[in-house]
Amino acid sequence: MSNIRFSLFLCVLAFSFALKAEDVSFRAQAPSQVIAGKPFQLSYTVNKKARDLQAPDFSDFDYIAGPYQSQSSSSSFVNGKMSHSFTLTFTYTLMGKAEGTFTIQPATIRVDGETYTSNGVKITVLPADEPPVQSNSRSSQSASSSSQGGENISTENIFVRTIVTKTKVYEQEALLLTYKLYFAGVDVAQFTNNTRLPEFTGFLKQEIEQTEVQAELEHYNGRNYQSAVLYRTLLYPQHGGEIKIDPASFEAVLRVQVRQPIRSVFDDFFGSYTNVTKTIVAPAVTIQAQSLPAGKPSSFSGGVGQYTLSGNISSTEVKANEAVTIKLTIQGTGNLKLLKTPAIDWPEGFEAYDPKVNNQFKTTTAGMSGTKTIEYLAIPRSAGEYTVPAVSFSYFDTQSGTYKTESVGPWTLHIARSATDDKQETTVQNYTNKEDIRQLGTDIRYIHTQDLTYAAQAPRRTLSATTVRLCYLLPLLLAIVLFVVFRHQIRENADIVRVRYKKANKVAQKRLKEARQCMSKSDAAAFYEAIERAAWTYLSDRLSIPTAELNKENIASILRTKNVSEELIKEVVDVLSTAEFARYAPQAGQTMQELLDRTANLIDQLENQKL
């Protein structure tokens, strides 16, 4: 017996040592919702021995009882380590007086001579239950139910509401849909898996993850219910018009008291409850989705909500073949998932790659919010100064009901030559369209290294216009002067050959005319002389033979070289010798007329020849 006492003493000793090591915690606890006229408990818990609890003013509530003090301690072994806990609780019983939200100020307590302050507590006082409504009128929001179990389970006692934050929204604007369970006077044991949610046709659905279902008091339609959120989702209408959300059905297991004669005390304790399955239907709801107004900007991204656009560029001074990154950040609330990535119109000579998109979205009851980061990578392939045009991003602002456009940029880039020593690298890209004529293994020829030659005086690079003109004019003037000086000789030169040649026929005809006159006068000697002269002069002029060289043989040979027919040559020689002969020894046989005709005929024929 003394042994046990000793060990107990040891325990207490160790406990008090352990206590010293822990921090003091002093907390106030109370339900967050209470019903007016119903008592509730407010407790202050401290983990050390304490005294002098200074409770705050409870004037907003009716003070009923307290403080009741209770304490508990426990010790446990975990993995061979002993731990102790001690709690001292002061409990007050209070009652809500009037509807509203009230705050209970912190209380103070003394532990080992030091004062500690608890947290304040916020309590919502709900109105008291109204007397039960006898009529069958039900709220449109409450569900009709098919009772499978106890008749005391009416739709007033348990129902599911369909709550939407808005019934009139723009297309693509988020609305929050909540299925909330209300129950009072019944005990919900659990929900079965037999839950049928509507299809949400015409919406894009974004569920909100729920960690755990917590029931809380809620005053609804004059009654206080335990309420719990069953399902929450964000809905984005995908088209304009009326969109109906079908009813949802939930199946709950309720604990219902079975009315049967009480046979013993234990019956009531163990066996008078039974589980009943009940289907609860949440009503359908219709959403008015309004189409986006006309006049969409060209850069419209499909975004509906509130967004901001920011952007930056990695560097505006890079070398060719070095990557340039433009980072755009779209931040805001709305249908972030459906945003189209804005396009960047890279200038010519940039090799653009597909943008890298990084989404960081958070789905809350207020809608989807977060940031979308888009990284655009491009590699400039050649040097120069380029401008990347501004990037625009348009969205529909649901608050103002207008389209808004945000833009960043433009950026001016200075691309320097590639640093790489290898000249091929910058240009190898540009070969593509001339590949077939590229010479492999050829290179430019080497520089010239011989000494330069230089002029003692600055060489004239270009001839001046006056010099050039003088160079043309002076020889021309000189030539004109020479022409003038030698004009007589020139004329003579021209006469001798050309004019005589041209006038040969004329002169010959003149001579023939003289001969005709002599014939009419019957002056035979003069006639033959005229004929002879006519023939000789004509041939001399025509063949450009000087008179001194005139003889029949000469004429015949010249005529032969000029391709005159042998017949004609013979006739020429014949006429000449006839005229010569007749001049000195006139013949009776040949009349003057006949010779005249022959000569005229001959001259005509020679005239037609090309001599």
Place this chain on the structure above:
Amino acid sequence: MTSLLFIILTLFTTGNDYYAAGDWDNAVQTYEQCLADTTAFLTDDSQAEVYYNLGNARFRQGELSQSILAYERCLRLQPRHKDAQYNLAFAKERIVDDIADNRTFFIASWAAAVRNKLTCRTWTILSICLFITMLTAMLLFALVKPIWLRKLSFHVAWITMLLSLITGLNAISLNSRDTKQKEAIVTQGVLNAKASPDKSGTDLFTLHEGTKVEIQEVLGEWANVRVGNNEGWVKLSHIERI
């Protein structure tokens, strides 16, 4: 003057040494300094050599447009510089733009090729010589008596007259090219020619570095250029006259 000449020649050899050592940047700098100082003293041929070496150094640097510019300038001074012709053709292989000009008739391009064989000066001198020959032949024709000599001088006269005219026209066209500086090289890597001399003008076609364009008109900082069959406006700062 001799000291200045000495500096120029030293610059040239220093540039060559840099080039041989593979230090393109310094070689370019030295050649350019050399060219800045030499204008008055070096003969055309020698100056062309400096431009040729500069073009090589620029090419090694990877500055395609600048090297083409240097080769073109070299050929302006010495149109028959074989190595410059070869290297220019080599550098032009690297130009992206393949210009198809179907406006020029083959005879016209052939004539242009002939024209570019000689400098403006040479053409002018040639034209004057031919003109004088023509006048002499005409005098000879008028004054001499022997028919064969007259005939010969007559033919010489008309042939030289024609040749003098052709060479004169060549000289005139080269002179206008050199003085008006209508030809330019695109120095910007990639360049969009606009429909109007304005940043917001519609993009008509794309030009790449090293392409030769013909300046038709200049308006402020914009130039209307012709490339092949295309015409458009580009910024003057993006091209450089030869």
